[in-house]
Amino acid sequence: xxxxxxxxxxxxxxxxxxxxxxxxxxxxxxxxxxxxxxxxxxxxxxxxxxxxxxxxxxxxxxxxxxxxxxxxxxxxxxxxxxxxxxxxxxxxxxxxxxxxxxxxxxxxxxxxxxxxxxxxxxxxxxxxxxxxxxxxxxxxxxxxxxxxxxx
Amino acid sequence: xxxxxxxxxxxxxxxxxxxxxxxxxxxxxxxxxxxxxxxxxxxxxxxxxxxxxxxxxxxxxxxxxxxxxxxxxxxxxxxxxxxxxxxxxxxxxxxxxxxxxxxxxxxxxxxxxxxxxxxxxxxxxxxxxxxxxxxxxxxxxxxxxxxxxxxxxxxxxxxxxxxxxxxxxxxxxxxxxxxxxxxxxxxxxxxxxxxxxxxxxxxxxxxxxxxxxxxxxxxxxxxxxxxxxxxxxxxxxxxxxxxxxxxxxxxxxxxxxxxxxxxxxxxxxxxxxxxxxxxxxxxxxxxxxxxxxxxxxxxxxxxxxxxxxxxxxxxxxxxxxxxxxxxxxxxxxxxxxxxxxxxxxxxxxxxxxxxxxxxxxxxxxxxxxxxxxxxxxxxxxxxxxxxxxxxxx
Numbered sequence: 001x002x003x004x005x006x007x008x009x010x011x012x013x014x015x016x017x018x019x020x021x022x023x024x025x026x027x028x029x030x031x032x033x034x035x036x037x038x039x040x041x042x043x044x045x046x047x048x049x050x051x052x053x054x055x056x057x058x059x060x061x062x063x064x065x066x067x068x069x070x071x072x073x074x075x076x077x078x079x080x081x082x083x084x085x086x087x088x089x090x091x092x093x094x095x096x097x098x099x100x101x102x103x104x105x106x107x108x109x110x111x112x113x114x115x116x117x118x119x120x121x122x123x124x125x126x127x128x129x130x131x132x133x134x135x136x137x138x139x140x141x142x143x144x145x146x147x148x149x150x151x
Numbered sequence: 152x153x154x155x156x157x158x159x160x161x162x163x164x165x166x167x168x169x170x171x172x173x174x175x176x177x178x179x180x181x182x183x184x185x186x187x188x189x190x191x192x193x194x195x196x197x198x199x200x201x202x203x204x205x206x207x208x209x210x211x212x213x214x215x216x217x218x219x220x221x222x223x224x225x226x227x228x229x230x231x232x233x234x235x236x237x238x239x240x241x242x243x244x245x246x247x248x249x250x251x252x253x254x255x256x257x258x259x260x261x262x263x264x265x266x267x268x269x270x271x272x273x274x275x276x277x278x279x280x281x282x283x284x285x286x287x288x289x290x291x292x293x294x295x296x297x298x299x300x301x302x303x304x305x306x307x308x309x310x311x312x313x314x315x316x317x318x319x320x321x322x323x324x325x326x327x328x329x330x331x332x333x334x335x336x337x338x339x340x341x342x343x344x345x346x347x348x349x350x351x352x353x354x355x356x357x358x359x360x361x362x363x364x365x366x367x368x369x370x371x372x373x374x375x376x377x378x379x380x381x382x383x384x385x386x387x388x389x390x391x392x393x394x395x396x397x398x399x400x401x402x403x404x405x406x407x408x409x410x411x412x413x414x415x416x417x418x419x420x421x422x423x424x425x426x427x428x429x430x431x432x433x434x435x436x437x438x439x440x441x442x443x444x445x446x447x448x449x450x451x452x453x454x455x456x457x458x459x460x461x462x463x464x465x466x467x468x469x470x471x472x473x474x475x476x477x478x479x480x481x482x483x484x485x486x487x488x489x490x491x492x493x494x495x496x497x498x499x500x501x502x503x504x505x506x507x508x509x510x511x512x513x514x515x516x517x518x519x520x521x522x523x524x525x526x527x528x529x530x531x532x533x534x535x536x537x538x539x540x541x542x543x544x
Binding site for chain 1: 283294295297298301302303304305306308309355356357358359360403405406409411
């Protein structure tokens with residue numbers, strides 16, 4: 001199932017003990033599941049469990065540049081995972097504290113402007129450099145981020 | 152199992168020393184330890200090195216100080232490398248195999264990245280074509296080490312009403328203790344305002360609520376201890392410091408914590424340690440805990456059973472862990488002020504506890520020590536390693 005936000009994150013679930021693992025695994029380390037492990041698409045939305053505004057470079061370069069907000073998202077499946085948070089202006093501790101418990105959705109689409117060769121993650125609808133001159137094309141992206149769900 | 156005692160300790164000042172070699176650091180720490188115990192070098196039966204990056208560092212060290220022909224092993228376990236080294240050295244005597252061994256922790260960190268120092272760089276490079284690194288990196292790729300504790304801190308604030316001031320107070324205490332420790336990397340007293348204001352000199356925001364002064368620095372340095380069996384311990388020290396418990400827990404989860412509020416591994420490890428020593432948390436009045444980042448110390452108070460869950464912030468605010476209060480926590484300045492050369496940290500905790508029991512720690516002396524505890528944890532790029540040792544006279 002592909003949603004309009006882009007590809008879905010796949011995780012593994014142990015059919016015996018219900019635990020969820022990411023990245024995907026071939027067995028459940030908790031109960032050594034006798035092969036009863038399945039890959040399932042994770043919910044597209046989860047709730048912000050905690051956050052921090054980070055001013056140093058992340059271990060993986062090129063996803064975000066500091067300062068950026070990051071957090072832990074708790075999914076309806078009970079699974080918590082690390083997340084980069086986007087579109088959270090104003091990015092202050094006061095406003096982020098209020099977002100704990102609110103819904104965030106996954107974003108994973110990226111594109112490139114064929115005119116200026118600049119890459120965008122998340123994808124843009126118009127190149128901020130070239131405007132309507134730029135021709136946008138979807139590109140492969142292995143990273144994802146989360147943004148607040150607008151009510 | 153035989154009883155094992157710490158009978159000597161030595162250390163170098165921690166700091167930034169790009170022109171000092173591993174062997175240079177090792178020799179200073181080992182010589183000091185050997186001299187403090189008045190050990191004949193010929194009697195040392197084995198050498199254990201704790202170092203994530205110092206390949207061959209103890210071979211060079213022992214050659215330089217004239218200890219030849221004994222078995223030498225290097226132990227690596229992330230930031231818990233030093234305590235893991237102590238444990239292996241302890242087990243070698245407790246088992247009855249040796250009577251006198253030396254445990255050395257060394258790290259050099261200035262001039263290389265954290266990933267290079269810990270070896271993670273190499274394992275990622277070699278695993279690149281074998282595993283889905285995108286997924287693996289994404290699961291932790293954009294979080295930083297301080298970030299893990301920043302995320303836990305903010306959840307702790309949300310859940311229990313812990314304040315940023317209480318978190319910063321940990322750093323105030325540890326910097327002020329460090330000011331009394333000649334081996335500490337930072338020996339300057341700090342006020343709450345200095346710790347919290349990112350715009351003061353030498354400070355900046357790292358990952359909210361953490362400022363740089365609430366984080367351990369990267370460090371170069373070494374520490375060494377001599378361990379002896381009970382039968383011969385009195386020959387070397389007036390007050391041998393016995394290892395009453397050695398407990399280790401390793402977990403394999405993708406993240407170091409599941410609830411992002413505490414470390415289940417610490418609780419499990421502490422339970423084992425208290426049981427082995429036959430004591431309760433209230434019997435501890437000196438603790439060297441793993442304060443890699445200020446909120447960590449608050450989480451450890453709770454997980455070690457020093458206070459109830461959620462009351463760690465209150466515990467620091469009420470001064471219960473100040474020098475000579477109910478529990479003197481990190482009298483040597485902890486990782487935040489003494490510094491954190493990965494492999495040396497666990498051994499430096501043991502050295503601090505040994506000197507404290509000898510009454511040799513001057514202005515940071517803890518009076519009437521009953522039981523002392525050292526807690527050291529590491530995240531060797533996957534899973535978590537937790538080590539707790541308890542010491543008594």
